[in-house]
Amino acid sequence: MAQEAQEEYQKYYVPEQSVWPIVGAVALFLIAVGAANLTVEMTKDKSGIGGYVLLAGLITLIVMIVGWFKNQIDESMSGLYSAQLGRSYRQGMLWFIFSEVMFFAAFFGALFYARTIAVPWLGGASNNAMTNEVLWPTFEAMWPLVQTPDGTTTTPMGWYGLPLINTVILLVSSVTLHFAHTGLEDDKRKQLTLMLGLTILLGCIFLGLQGYEYVHAYRDLGLTLQSGVYGNTFFLLTGFHGLHVTLGTIILIVLFFRVVKGHFTPKEHFAFQAGAWYWHFVDVVWVMLFFFVYIL
Template sequence: MVEEKHEKYYVPDQSIWPIIGAVALFLIAVGAGNFVIETTRDKSGYGFYTLMAGFALLLIMLTGWFKNQIDESMSGLYSAQLGRSYRQGMVWFIFSEVMFFAAFFGALFYARTISIPWLGGASNNASTNEVLWNGFEATWPLLITPADAITTGEASTKAMPWTGLPLINTAILLASSVTLHYAHVGLEKVKRTQLMVLLGATIVLGCIFVFLQVQEYVHAYVDLGLKLDSGVYGNTFFLLTGFHGMHVTLGTIILMVLFGRCWKGHFTPKDHFAFQAGSWYWHFVDVVWVMLFFFVYIL
């Protein structure tokens, strides 16, 4: 009787990194909330420092967790079944990110196509318009906030145009998808120079995108008066673009880690799922930006 051989499935020891990551995300959430409140009310507090502490702790967590994963992979502890588990996990992770952004796009859709027309008297709601906001005009972007209506009746903010920095950033992200794709092709065809140059170019483009988005926010606050408390338009604008910017930042960090691993020769044409997963994530972020550019900036 032939003894049946079972494929090994590596189960790591208990790790402290998930707990540290949870604490980091908690600090980021609390710090961001308090920082926004302090900024809008011109008050000083610990929101900014809490936010920075959360980001620092998150960076520590990512460094430690990535190191453990890389050490396990290079030690030959992973099996084919574990590789399939990683693929399934990455697919579900990206699906959760799709749902995350779908919630914000859904809020934008609800505000633009249901709430604002309803407040403007659509669907035989003329009495609602007179009671809740007399004289309200259902237009988008909604630049006049309730505070503006009570005081001056004029808009205190301006809309962010789709030309300029947003258009440049769109071109940058689309170009980064192309460079990353051909970097992946270079890895599969053992063309090391193509891999390293194009992956490095993708990282540079990601950094430029984040830098230009910061410049866009400065322009919004200083020149346009567009802030997080600028009504539903300001809310949806900064939440969608801000969370996307965070995803680009995380994606750029992942690509930096992959660059270091490629430099050390960790990947082969047949065994490079870490690179593939990072590529999936980056292309997903690019697709989200295209949708965001269309629905937030243009329409």
């Protein structure tokens, strides 16, 4: 047993140096700078380079994803990976999802703080009458907060209509992806291809409807980034979730083409499993978001 363990350990694959981590870091830097500048430009209603920097970052990120995915796929199909490396990939994916949980927990925490602490305090709750009189004498503690100190008013986004439809779409997409996974485990390639393709289609429909929802919010409801803490938390939570759905859809598209090429087997398909984990996580986040942002 000890000799077998030693042989297994010696098979651990150490990849060559790669340029993709630094390319990814540059992409994320450009995205952060571009998004921040674009947000400021939108709130001040002026044009600038924020949109171009953001676009450059997104293009760089896509190039990085394509290149890195290609290297990983080539290594996997060449038989370079071992069981030990497979365990490392599983641990890495679990830690990545945990970091995403903490990421969204921070934004949900900000929403909780605004709703249950900051807004009641401004309204004079918890012996903060002086705070109310000094900072905002006419303030009425309510949520959603539909009026800003400068008098800007907005209409809150209801939970029915597009948000409810998108919730159903994502829930159904988790079901179709589950059946795609079971099709892979049972070596039913037709079921796998059909259900995975349907999941991708549902993800694209979700993104299209969310884009239309943003247009409706800006054009018809007056719900913008200038709508105070309600508008800010609404677009931060839904926007970052939409970004994760976009990334998840890209991952599923890559997996779809790999399925078509016959890359996965019932026993060896962790890449597919990791993509499914990520998609189910994104769906769970949306259910929480739908409940706390749209309904409550």
